[in-house]
Every structure is written in C-alpha cells, then in structure tokens.
Amino acid sequence: MNKWESADLVLKNIVKQFDDGSGQKVTAVNDLSLTIKKGEFVTLLGPSGCGKTTTLRMIAGFEPLNSGEIYLGGRQIDEVPAFERNMPMVFQSYALFPHLSIFENVAYGLRARKVENKVIKNDVDMALQLVNLEGLEGRYPGELSGGQQQRVALARALVLKPKIILFDEPLSNLDAKLRTQTRLEIKRVQKMLGITAIYVTHDQEEALSMSDQVIVMNKGEIVQAGPPEEIYNRPNSIFVADFIGDANFIDVDVLEVKDKIIAVNLQNQTLEINKGNSYQDIKAGEKVYLSIKPEAVNVNQNGAKFSGNLYSTSFLGANTEYEIEFENIIISSVQKNSESDLKTLTYGSKVSIDFNVDYLQILRKE
Template sequence: MKSNHDKGSVVFDHVIKNYGDVTVINDVSFRVEPGNLVTLLGPSGCGKTTTLRMIAGLEHASAGRILIGGKDVTQLPATDRDVSMVFQSYALFPHMSVVQNVAYGLVASGVNKQEAHAKSEDALALVGLHGYGERLPSELSGGQQQRVAVARALVLEPEVLLLDEPLSNLDAKLRRQVREEIRELQQKLGLTAVYVTHDQEEAMAVSDRIIVMNKSIIAQEGSPKTLYEEPNSSFIADFIGDANLVDVEILDRANDRVNVDIAGLQKYLPAREFSLGPAKLAIRPDAIQLTASAGNQVGITGNIRHATYLGNQMQYDVECELGSLFVVDYQFKQGLIAGSDVQINFADRGLVLVKAN
C-alpha cells in the first residue's frame, strides 16, 4: 500500500544499469520528495540522462528498484508509468496545430476529441499561450514551442514531470525567462519534477535539490546553497560555480575552526573533517580581492596577465605564488590593467577546504 507520503515521490534503490560490460549507472540511490523539483546535474557521460530515461521507463534497470508514488515500476513499460516528459528537441508534430499537439497524448489514450481539446486549451492558458491553439509550431518562437511541449506534458496530469535539457535550444536571455516560468509553474501546481541539465547556473536557479553525478555515481546531493558553500570534493567545488583550487597548509585547530596558511596569509576557516597538514582550498573567483601594489601592503604579490571587461564585472587572470588565479570583480573599485602588479587578499566567505578527489 502506498501512503500519501509517497504520492508523487520518486525513489531509486541501489539501481544499476549496464550496457553489455559497461556500467553507466553504478549502485545509485536517492529519493525525490513529492512537490519538489530535483535536478540531475553533471558532465556529459555521467549518467544523468540515462537516470531520467529509467524513471520514464525508456530504459530498464539491470538491478535495483525504481518506485514512483510508492509503487514499484522497475519492470513496467513507459506506457504504464504516470509520468510525462518534456524533451530537449520539443518533438512537436509540424503538420498539427498547437492545440492538436497538446491534445495528442489524451486522444491517443482514448479521451474524446472535444474533451481533449478543452483540456488542451486550459493547459495552453496555464503556460501563457491562450489564443495560440490554431497556430502551427513553425509560427511560434523557440520559447513558445518549448511552452507547448510543457503544456503537452502537463495536460496528462502526470504524477511526475520529467524535463530533459528543456532549455538547451534557446538563447541565453530566453533560457533565463523560460526557466523562471517552468519553476513558477512547478511551484504553483505542486508538481514533482525531475530536471536534467549540464548547466550549473540553470540547476541552481530552478532546484529544491541538486543531485550531482560523475562517472556513473552520485558525487554529492543537497540544496544549491549547500553544494556551493559546502562542496565535499574538489570536483564539486569546481563544477558548481568556478573555483580556484590551491594547495594550503592547516597549521592548528581550535574547536570547529582551523588556521590555514595560504601562501603566507593566514585565515580561520570551518574545520569540517580536516586535520593538520597539507590540504586543498577552493577559492571562489569573487572571494579574491585585488589592490594595486603600493608600499608595504599585506597580501600575496601577483601580476595581472589578462583583464577582461564584461559590462557588469571585470575578470582577471592573475599569476602568483599559488599559481594562476581566476578573479571576478563586481565592484569596479579601481581600473586594473594587464601587466599590473597587485596584492591579493581574500574575503571572509567563498573559501572552503575540500577533498582532493
């Protein structure tokens, strides 16, 4: 018996997926809570799309269990799972009108055309496309076509909505707009959604939780804030937002903080699980403070190799004792140019000790 606690949930229980001798999903377990939007994030080939396709029933697990709404669906075909998928390519029928595209799944499942048409018009209104039903897909913009694809998935009233790289065919500005629309709609309807992307910013913007995958396993999962501020490895630190990974020395420990030597500068940081001795430090680009060298300033001496103006920020590549540092400055306190000598200091946040792997 499934409980209301399970309704809309998705559970992977020690799932393995093999293609011949190749393991593409290796003993993966997680739970998506009802009403949450959880993103599967990771580099190409990490297993995130295969995981999504296994939820949909388009791929089948070699071992382990998959549950949707508390029901074991591991061996069920896609047609017997209460899920709908929004594809990267939209997959709209070019010869059908917009409303016919949205109604297609309903009609195919036996709903009469009049009822299917009415429900499809309601779904189009939900995604902001009221009055667009009689147009052809070719008469819509890319963002509007993506919303039609979302409406087609929503009209089936699925227990779980699956989105496979839904914004990858849109330009950057439109991606921001449509991802906000998808997130707002998901929260408004209380949908359980599993979202796949390789775009870290997109994942941070839409997710309640992020599951980061790497090399067929889960590298870390948590809220966007947790993954950014408490990465459990150098891979996560570098993948979730840029990070400069440098060698440091932990000098001493006092309760839950450690004194870290960063090329002669000392900072007290959260100890986490680290002990005294060599360690890796992840430094966010905007945690690095640069000032023009003058007098007897405290800091690490560096030299700007490249300076790039990007409108709302300056980006610098700085050579110093720590190696090459990537720096982002949103303040524009002073104009630093390539070739300038600078003193490097660090903010109180944006520095975190990480495992080297």
C-alpha cells in the first residue's frame, strides 16, 4: 500500500471566544500555537472544557477563529470553507446513515464530489479492506457491532484520501475491549498510510498508547507538549503530573541542590532525586512537592528505609493497588500480584516503603 500525500499543519496564535449569554466573552482557546509534522499522530488531551474539541473544530473549519492563522502544507486555510479543506472527521457518534448500506455510507463523500462509479467502487473496496470490513459492504449499520460501525466511519474518512484525518473522541461509546481493539486498528491504518492524524480525547491511556506527540491542554492553553514517554515520566507541572498517571504528592523540604542531585527531607531522612527529572529551577530551603507515580512506590515487609500503614487494597487483576498512610496523607502503590508479599496483611498493618528514584520528581507548588 503506497503512502498517501500528507501535510504539515501549523496553528499560529489562534483564539476562540464565545458569548456566555450575558454579553460577556469567554475564551475557549487562548493564543494557541502548534506545529504538527507530516505523518504524525498527535493527540490533544485534557479535561472537559480545556479547549481541545474547539481547537479541533477550528482546524476542521467548523468554528471560525477570532484571531490567528492556520496553515496546511504552507497554505493559509483559516478562511477556507470546511468542505474544501479535505479534513474528514471521525465522530464519537459514528454519524452513519441507517438507511444506506455500508458501501453507500463509505461512498457518500465520493458521490457528493461526483466521482465516477468505477472509481467509487475501487476506492470503497480499498477503504473497506484497509479497516478489515471487506464482505460486509451489503449490510446496514444496524446489523454491525459498535466497533464495526466505527470502522465504517473510519473507512468513510479514508476513502477521501485526506491530507489530515481528525478524530473527536471516537471510542467513547465502545466498551473497554472494543476500545483497545479499535485504537490499535486506527493506529495501524494511520501508520501504514503515513497520514497525519489529530485525535481528541480525555483518556490518558488512549493518548499515551497511540500518539507520536501528546498535547496536554488546560483552560484553553497548551501546558505541555512532547512524546508520550516524556509527558508521563517528566511532567512539567503539578497539573500534568496529576492528570497523567495519578501521581502522589508529598510535601518535602529541599535540603541541598547539587549539580545532578536534589536532596530532600522525608521522614527525617535524606532522599536524593535526579535533578534532571525536574524542569524547574529548585533552590535549597524551598518547600516543594515530591511527585511519585504509583508504580514507583514499592511496598513490602522487608524493612525498607521508610514506613507507613496499610489503608486499603484493590484487586485489579494482574496488579493490586495499595493505599498507604504515609506522612499524614494517603499515597497509592500499584504492584504486580506475582511480586507482592502483602496478601496476608490487614488494615493498619505496618509496611515498609521505598521508591524508584529514577521516576521521582520535584515540582514547585502552584
């Protein structure tokens, strides 16, 4: 399969405001700039109301900009109508026509463009083959599962051979197993074709597993952008650390800052942390947060350096989540069941705690 023509997308200082009904303006997207490279899979990630869907709608041409510019392949397109941008969107609701066959649903955009029937047949067959739905073209949407319907929606977008394909929380209506299967299918097709993809979600796992770049948004602005591993392991703020991976936050005092080490006081003992894990210029004497992912908290009965008391356990299948009373707060630890020696412990039992220092961060309080 030859890769399709794709393109860079550049957003320059885009702003979107809405009227709140009382004559006041509410800023949904504030001076946002972003460059998406040709062939990248980029996810806009953030909580409800952060501006991610509004940004996607401006890219698609569904929402006008109050100010700013959008460029596709070097061409300014912010005044170009949506139907001329060739950026189809795959929606959460599938948006299939129930009275049309699967073939006709996929062919709909081509017929609207008055493409010849022979070309339509070839292109629809190819699109259905790409999403593994060949042989189902004669069925109707109501005869397919939710996952199959979403793949029809994907095929309908792909058949137009777009430079960029847009996804607006497309997997929200699927159960957990179908979500996993469908996101793998989307990623496979995107990489095979080399098409640029922009994906909106509030689901951290989707964003981390599918993306080349994750754009974390809050209150209409980009708060961090980077590869998934960087976003997860090196968040640049308390907001990102808390939103991505449910970090624990412990109040600590900075004792000393060396070339490569930040030393903090924890339970009246010194804990040394890799300075390179922190984006911020931390000074000795500051009161800061120690940010710790649950998987970096090791809980055992082996007499480690720090201690706490078991507060609760939650069986998660292959793993168990332990909540521990530690330094007057509750911190969580996720451990593989095969490696845990805590199965016989009860509420209030004293446990030992150590930390994987490679995954600890110091974050200044906001």
